Amino acid sequence: MKLYNGPQIIVGLVIFLAIFTYPLWSGAGKAAPVPKPQPVPKSVATQCVADTAYMRTSHMTLLNYWRDEVVRDGDRLYVSASGKTFNMSLSNTCFECHTSKVKFCDQCHNYLAISPFCWDCHLTPKEKK
Amino acid sequence: MIGFLFSVVAVLVLVGIALVGVGGLGLKVLFGVIIPYAAVLTFFAGLVYRVVDWGRSPVPFRIPTTCGQEKSLPWIKTNKVDNPCSGGMVLLRMAFEVLTFRSLFRNMKLDYRQGPTIRYSSEKFLWLFAMMFHWAFLVVIIRHARFFTEPIAQWLQGIEHLDGFLEFNLATFGIGLPTIQMSGLILLGGVTLLLVRRIVVPSVRYISLASDWFPLFLITFIALTGILARYVIRVDVVKIKELAMGLATFHPVVPDGISVWFYVHFFLVCVLFAYFPFSKLMHLGGVFLSPTRNLVNNSRAVLHVNPWSYPVKTHAYHEYEDDFREQMIEAGLPVEKTLEEAAAEKAPAAPAPAEADTEVTEEKED
Known part of the structure; x- marks a missing residue:
């Protein structure tokens, strides 16, 4: 079998394969730990504003709604699906249970390189030792 | 028309297969691990095979279909990019071709706008739609590397920031969070425009076959399901990354709680990968091997001997x-x-x- 312009074709194919298999070799040998958001301590555990499945995928929609309500309409009361009333506040309500940004928020956000704009306005909460 | 209907039905059947397979029968390992591995293997093996197969065909002579003056006498001006006489200039011409679709930019169309006289006018829409489609597709593919790499490289995050810099926010309507990435919308827009062009222009419709319609519909549905999964259904991306990382590190896992629409998206992508080497989509490799673009036009300077010429016996x-x-x-x-x-x-x-x-x-x- 004769390959015409063999060097060029082989170099081209090697470059193509190297680029397209980037995910296979870039993290080779490194463990990819699954993020584990810190569980809420039993002592403060109350009911969250929504169920876990919803919060996992759509908490940003909820927080965005809270932001609009509080900042634009001055309304701070949120009635959840279960009928409980919450004070719409990231720093006070959410962080009451999920006390650590590093151990809770950042776990998944870093895993997927998401940089939410919460901290554009809010002060990054101090980590309690 | 048959090709059109066939392709629509084929893509809908594929969507149905994934819906029934995962949603109804719960075949998550099949759709999450086995089919993806098989598809990617087919893609790489098939693509290498096709390119090597092309490489086995000799290129006997230079094809001077160019749009500029070949290197000639010293006082005649040479068009070095359009009619390259050196390897470096060929690289430049190829770069223009691959990155900016220069040949497509030259697309002309016959028109009778000025009475009965035939006139050739410029026709840039195909080029525009193709640029939208291909570049957006590239960015979308690169962005998906965030699911397959851990930690995520800085440059990847940079691309994502750039892609989302408009920060559309339609959160009032339930969309806009997470940040809208332009590339996805441009991809869907581009592929739709290419599809509409194929439907609306009679001459193009006439020459369209199932192999033209099918990839367009397939990619349309891939873009649609991807956009739906991200903005509307809001699938659990953390679990999806677990699955993707399992595939990339060859330790496959199939986490529970991933929406069936993710599997539909994923299955269509697998079909695209597996179909790729056998289809017109091979122009990904083919564009680098187009003889009218990648040959040095030096027929006046160098003798090119046809490699299959038989050594003729003569008796003078x-x-x-x-x-x-x-x-x-x-x-x-x-x-x-x-x-x-x-x-x-x-x-x-x-x-x-x-x-x-x-x-x-x-x-x-x-």
């Missing part, structure tokens, strides 16, 4: 005369060399008769 007149000189002289036929001349030539190491021989070789090489 002077050889014939050598064989039969005595008999010819006996029969009174005219000869170019007398017996004495021929003997004198043969004596000093018998040099080949120059003139006649050259003619023969030239014929051979042509």
Whole structure:
């Protein structure tokens, strides 16, 4: 079998394969730990504003709604699906249970390189030792 | 028309297969691990096979279909990019072709706008749609590397920031969070425009086959399901990354709680990968091997010998005369060399008769 312009074709194919298999070799040998958001301590555990499945995928929609309500309409009361009333506040309500940004928020956000704009306005909460 | 209907039905059937397979029968390992591995293997093996297969075809001569003056006499201006005479200029021409679709930019169309006289006018829409589609698709594919790499490289995050810098926010309507990435919308827009072009322009519709419609519909549905999964259904991306990382590290896991629409998206992508090497989509590799673009146009400077030319056996007149000189002289036929001349030539190491021989070789090489 004769390959015409063999060097060029082989170099081209090697470059193509190297680029397209980037995910296979870039993290080779490194463990990819699954993020584990810190569980809420039993002592403060109350009911969250929504169920876990919803919060996992759509908490940003909820927080965005809270932001609009509080900042634009001055309304701070949120009635959840279960009928409980919450004070719409990231720093006070959410962080009451999920006390650590590093151990809770950042776990998944870093895993997927998401940089939410919460901290554009809010002060990054101090980590309690 | 049959090709159109066939392709629509085929893509809908594929969506149905994933919906029933994962949603109904719960075949998550099949759709999350086995099919993806098989598809990617087919993609790589098939693509390498096709390119090597092309490489086995000889390129016997330069194809001077160019749009500029070839290198000639020193006082004639050469168009170095359109008619390259060196490897570097070929690289430049290829770069324009691959990155900016230069040939497509030159697309012309016949029109009768100025009365009965035929006129060729510029037709840039195909180029525009193709640029939208291909570049957006590239960015979308690169962005998906965030699911397959951990930690995520800084440059990948940079691309994502750039892609989402408009920060659309339609959160009031339930969309806009997570950040809208332009590339996805441009991809869907581009593929839709290409599809509409194929439907609306009669001449293009006439030459369209199932192999043209199918990839368009497939990619449309991939873009649609991807956009739905991100902005509307909001699938659990953390679990999806677990699955993707499992595939990338060859330790497959199938986490529970991933929406079936993710599997539909994923299955369609697998079909695209597996279908790729057998389809017109191979222009991904083919564009680098287009002989009208990647050859140095040096036919005036270099002799290119056709590699499959058969070494033709010749028996020229002077050889014939050598064989039969005595008999010819006996029969009174005219000869170019007398017996004495021929003997004198043969004596000093018998040099080949120059003139006649050259003619023969030239014929051979042509």
